[in-house]
Amino acid sequence: VAKVRGEVDTSRLETFSDGVFAIAITLLIIGVGIKAEGGSLTYRLAEQWPSYVSYVVSFAIIGILWLHHHEIFRDIRVADHGLFLLNLVFLLGVCFIPFPTKVMGDELASPAFADQRTAVIFYGLTITTISLTFNTVWLWAAYRRRLIEPTMPQVLVRARTRSMWLGTPPYAVATVVAIWSPLSALVLYGIIDLVYMVPSEWLERLVVAEVRRTAEPAPDRETEEVDPDREPQ
Amino acid sequence: VAKVRGEVDTSRLETFSDGVFAIAITLLIIGVGIKAEGGSLTYRLAEQWPSYVSYVVSFAIIGILWLHHHEIFRDIRVADHGLFLLNLVFLLGVCFIPFPTKVMGDELASPAFADQRTAVIFYGLTITTISLTFNTVWLWAAYRRRLIEPTMPQVLVRARTRSMWLGTPPYAVATVVAIWSPLSALVLYGIIDLVYMVPSEWLERLVVAEVRRTAEPAPDRETEEVDPDREPQ
Amino acid sequence: VAKVRGEVDTSRLETFSDGVFAIAITLLIIGVGIKAEGGSLTYRLAEQWPSYVSYVVSFAIIGILWLHHHEIFRDIRVADHGLFLLNLVFLLGVCFIPFPTKVMGDELASPAFADQRTAVIFYGLTITTISLTFNTVWLWAAYRRRLIEPTMPQVLVRARTRSMWLGTPPYAVATVVAIWSPLSALVLYGIIDLVYMVPSEWLERLVVAEVRRTAEPAPDRETEEVDPDREPQ
Amino acid sequence: VAKVRGEVDTSRLETFSDGVFAIAITLLIIGVGIKAEGGSLTYRLAEQWPSYVSYVVSFAIIGILWLHHHEIFRDIRVADHGLFLLNLVFLLGVCFIPFPTKVMGDELASPAFADQRTAVIFYGLTITTISLTFNTVWLWAAYRRRLIEPTMPQVLVRARTRSMWLGTPPYAVATVVAIWSPLSALVLYGIIDLVYMVPSEWLERLVVAEVRRTAEPAPDRETEEVDPDREPQ
Numbered sequence: 001v002a003k004v005r006g007e008v009d010t011s012r013l014e015t016f017s018d019g020v021f022a023i024a025i026t027l028l029i030i031g032v033g034i035k036a037e038g039g040s041l042t043y044r045l046a047e048q049w050p051s052y053v054s055y056v057v058s059f060a061i062i063g064i065l066w067l068h069h070h071e072i073f074r075d076i077r078v079a080d081h082g083l084f085l086l087n088l089v090f091l092l093g094v095c096f097i098p099f100p101t102k103v104m105g106d107e108l109a110s111p112a113f114a115d116q117r118t119a120v121i122f123y124g125l126t127i128t129t130i131s132l133t134f135n136t137v138w139l140w141a142a143y144r145r146r147l148i149e150p151t152m153p154q155v156l157v158r159a160r161t162r163s164m165w166l167g168t169p170p171y172a173v174a175t176v177v178a179i180w181s182p183l184s185a186l187v188l189y190g191i192i193d194l195v196y197m198v199p200s201e202w203l204e205r206l207v208v209a210e211v212r213r214t215a216e217p218a219p220d221r222e223t224e225e226v227d228p229d230r231e232p233q
Numbered sequence: 234v235a236k237v238r239g240e241v242d243t244s245r246l247e248t249f250s251d252g253v254f255a256i257a258i259t260l261l262i263i264g265v266g267i268k269a270e271g272g273s274l275t276y277r278l279a280e281q282w283p284s285y286v287s288y289v290v291s292f293a294i295i296g297i298l299w300l301h302h303h304e305i306f307r308d309i310r311v312a313d314h315g316l317f318l319l320n321l322v323f324l325l326g327v328c329f330i331p332f333p334t335k336v337m338g339d340e341l342a343s344p345a346f347a348d349q350r351t352a353v354i355f356y357g358l359t360i361t362t363i364s365l366t367f368n369t370v371w372l373w374a375a376y377r378r379r380l381i382e383p384t385m386p387q388v389l390v391r392a393r394t395r396s397m398w399l400g401t402p403p404y405a406v407a408t409v410v411a412i413w414s415p416l417s418a419l420v421l422y423g424i425i426d427l428v429y430m431v432p433s434e435w436l437e438r439l440v441v442a443e444v445r446r447t448a449e450p451a452p453d454r455e456t457e458e459v460d461p462d463r464e465p466q
Numbered sequence: 467v468a469k470v471r472g473e474v475d476t477s478r479l480e481t482f483s484d485g486v487f488a489i490a491i492t493l494l495i496i497g498v499g500i501k502a503e504g505g506s507l508t509y510r511l512a513e514q515w516p517s518y519v520s521y522v523v524s525f526a527i528i529g530i531l532w533l534h535h536h537e538i539f540r541d542i543r544v545a546d547h548g549l550f551l552l553n554l555v556f557l558l559g560v561c562f563i564p565f566p567t568k569v570m571g572d573e574l575a576s577p578a579f580a581d582q583r584t585a586v587i588f589y590g591l592t593i594t595t596i597s598l599t600f601n602t603v604w605l606w607a608a609y610r611r612r613l614i615e616p617t618m619p620q621v622l623v624r625a626r627t628r629s630m631w632l633g634t635p636p637y638a639v640a641t642v643v644a645i646w647s648p649l650s651a652l653v654l655y656g657i658i659d660l661v662y663m664v665p666s667e668w669l670e671r672l673v674v675a676e677v678r679r680t681a682e683p684a685p686d687r688e689t690e691e692v693d694p695d696r697e698p699q
Numbered sequence: 700v701a702k703v704r705g706e707v708d709t710s711r712l713e714t715f716s717d718g719v720f721a722i723a724i725t726l727l728i729i730g731v732g733i734k735a736e737g738g739s740l741t742y743r744l745a746e747q748w749p750s751y752v753s754y755v756v757s758f759a760i761i762g763i764l765w766l767h768h769h770e771i772f773r774d775i776r777v778a779d780h781g782l783f784l785l786n787l788v789f790l791l792g793v794c795f796i797p798f799p800t801k802v803m804g805d806e807l808a809s810p811a812f813a814d815q816r817t818a819v820i821f822y823g824l825t826i827t828t829i830s831l832t833f834n835t836v837w838l839w840a841a842y843r844r845r846l847i848e849p850t851m852p853q854v855l856v857r858a859r860t861r862s863m864w865l866g867t868p869p870y871a872v873a874t875v876v877a878i879w880s881p882l883s884a885l886v887l888y889g890i891i892d893l894v895y896m897v898p899s900e901w902l903e904r905l906v907v908a909e910v911r912r913t914a915e916p917a918p919d920r921e922t923e924e925v926d927p928d929r930e931p932q
Contacts, residue, residue, distance in 0.1 A: 018478065096288070099265050112274075328728055663784055
């Protein structure tokens with residue numbers, strides 16, 4: 001089927017994306033470093049605290065993006081060339097994250113308020129943009145259900161699309177807050193991460209599972225053995 | 234079958250290549266950095282614009298190479314030792330990309346025209362060479378259809394070979410342009426990337442799909458469930 | 467089944483984790499470097515010995531964590547959202563390791579005793595914390611056997627839980643030792659690694675295999691061909 | 700079967716190793732860099748030639764190790780704990796390669812002969828040691844055929860063991876040559892790489908294929924479709 005339509009299954013795209021996520025998340029630590037001199041090691045470790053916070057915030061963001069990427073590709077049946085390209089643009093953003101992370105970690109430790117502000121705004125613009133590129137990946141797949149699993153109810157496709165658009169504004173708002181208070185913006189980035197990690201995602205999945213249970217009982221599948229090589233549809 | 238002929242299936246080769254692509258594309262960001270001092274952060278971020286452009290251009294090139302690598306290995310049935318070696322030579326080039334990318338990003342921000350020129354030519358020679366090594370991977374597999382999927386029509390093999398040779402000259406021409414205008418060459422690299430990303434590839438695939446539909450109706454496959462672990466043949 | 471309960475099989479989580487382990491373990495070498503001048507190369511290589519020791523100790527720790535991660539996921543049937551998050555927190559720690567490793571390698575080569583002590587304590591606190599986050603991954607899965615393979619006897623689940631809690635204290639003790647003697651602590655880290663690598667793990671597995679053999683003879687499986695794509699259950 | 704004996708199939712071990720190979724081979728480029736000033740870019744690029752040679756030699760070595768690792772794991776049926784550990788020790792060496800590669804590239808560009816010699820000897824000792832650790836992985840698996848595929852004829856196991864021991868001495872000899880002429884040793888490393896890449900490996904595989912053809916005609920397999928997810932046995 002895939003061959004006939006000029007589409008391919010998503011496994012190699014997902015594997016490549018997972019690789020990029022894994023590398024980008026691990027490269028973040030390269031941006032964390034202390035000064036070789038200028039006080040005791042305790043002092044030099046302590047003064048670098050913005051680097052640690054930036055590291056954790058960016059780690060959480062990449063982790064969240066990975067989780068959501070994982071989520072949406074459970075509902076995408078096949079990949080076409082457009083999906084490959086939009087996914088590449090999205091990954092370009094993900095791979096870029098270590099740079100603004102390092103800049104934010106370094107400049108928040110500097111005394112110049114203007115530079116602190118610039119650093120946090122630069123960071124916020126980056127993740128807001130990435131969030132938008134992520135949405136385009138989903139929208140491309142969901143438009144007229146071109147690349148969506150046939151068993152996925154349309155109500156869920158719409159719910160996911162809506163939740164996507166809700167994902168971007170908080171980062172944009174936090175970025176605006178950075179104009180007055182860079183540190184508040186940094187705290188907001190962290191809070192947004194926590195919110196996106198735990199409840200909304202979880203609730204959504206419970207809803208999805210509930211709807212699915214009602215929509216497709218598929219009793220014959222209940223007894224099937226779970227095949228570890230297979231993404232659940 | 235594979236065992237008898239001293240050939241192996243291509244899955245581990247593809248996985249390894251994908252890993253290298255993913256890492257090389259992610260490492261590009263390590264070459265992007267700003268000066269620790271010498272003006273406001275806004276200024277220091279702005280003056281580094283050639284690094285960002287180089288980052289995007291190289292990201293696009295590695296992405297394109299990955300897409301094409303993906304493409305040609307859909308048509309390659311098995312790997313022999315020669316394919317492993319030629320693929321390694323190709324990957325040696327891919328892994329090298331972060332170095333000329335960083336050099337180009339750094340030197341285009343320098344005032345010396347001669348160094349700008351050298352940097353862009355060095356970059357262009359690198360990607361032209363990589364493009365050639367990529368062609369050899371395909372030619373090795375396609376020569377007398379040694380490693381090609383039996384179901385792949387010969388007309389398509391020839392079409393792919395032709396399109397390969399068309400891929401290299403544009404980079405070579407842009408490299409020559411760098412002698413007079415490094416920035417024009419940089420813009421050309423970007424345009425070539427865009428052209429290679431969107432239409433030619435897409436058109437070719439549509440053609441391929443069309444030809445295949447005519448050539449092999451395989452009606453019994455229409456109802457098969459898509460197996461996510463299987464590369465479409 | 468997985469779909470109905472809002473749970474997914476663990477394969478993508480394991481693949482992502484393996485990628486992170488592989489990258490973190492390979493990035494360690496970036497922290498190893500010699501001075502560009504200040505004596506013969508032999509001297510400059512020799513004076514950096516704490517970097518090599520730190521490299522080996524951290525390599526062993528990441529290797530052990532990978533082996534144990536491998537182990538526990540053999541017994542985990544499915545992943546839920548909580549497991550994803552706890553695993554991410556654990557990986558945040560694993561990705562952090564290159565930083566304290568580099569600090570320890572650099573500072574142990576410095577003459578200041580206070581800095582040596584700080585570096586080794588910082589390192590020890592990091593790995594003790596990581597060890598704790600690793601335990602939470604298992605405890606989350608094992609609590610009321612939510613995510614455990616049904617065929618896994620409860621006695622083994624309890625045995626693994628117990629062995630987990632035994633894993634953390636030695637690192638904590640070695641960290642306390644660093645207050646008086648950083649080098650002794652470093653040696654202890656290495657010895658703990660060796661102990662965790664060879665016998666305890668091996669013995670446990672032999673016990674596990676023995677119990678399993680008694681518990682589930684499964685004579686019909688004896689003749690099954692080993693499927694390389696399948697994690698043994 | 701695997702479960703009962705306390706052994707597991709080798710797929711996750713191979714995947715992890717492949718990840719490490721891919722990352723180590725890609726990280727090599729981080730060690731290649733030019734001076735920020737001190738002449739035209741052309742000059743600064745040219746003076747760094749030993750870095751490029753070191754890069755290519757190390758890339759070839761890691762590539763060869765990956766190819767051979769691939770080879771021997773085709774003949775290994777299952778992994779036990781010892782194989783995991785010995786493989787980790789081997790990977791510790793592979794991950795270390797970027798460091799001596801960078802040292803060799805930097806110091807060969809320095810005028811001090813003693814430092815050039817030290818750098819090349821340090822490099823040679825590293826790869827000789829890695830070669831030995833690689834042999835232990837195979838020997839552990841091949842000893843009394845504990846972990847070997849049952850269908851693999853014993854004559855081939857012995858042939859591979861023999862060819863392993865022939866692999867290490869050339870690197871050791873080249874390292875000794877470095878005492879008098881570091882550059883000759885570097886050339887020798889490159890020649891050894893070429894020899895190991897092309898003919899010996901190829902010939903051996905042809906021999907293996909020939910012996911296998913004679914030993915196990917398996918006519919029923921001839922018509923089987925190649926399963927891309929399956930390592931040929």
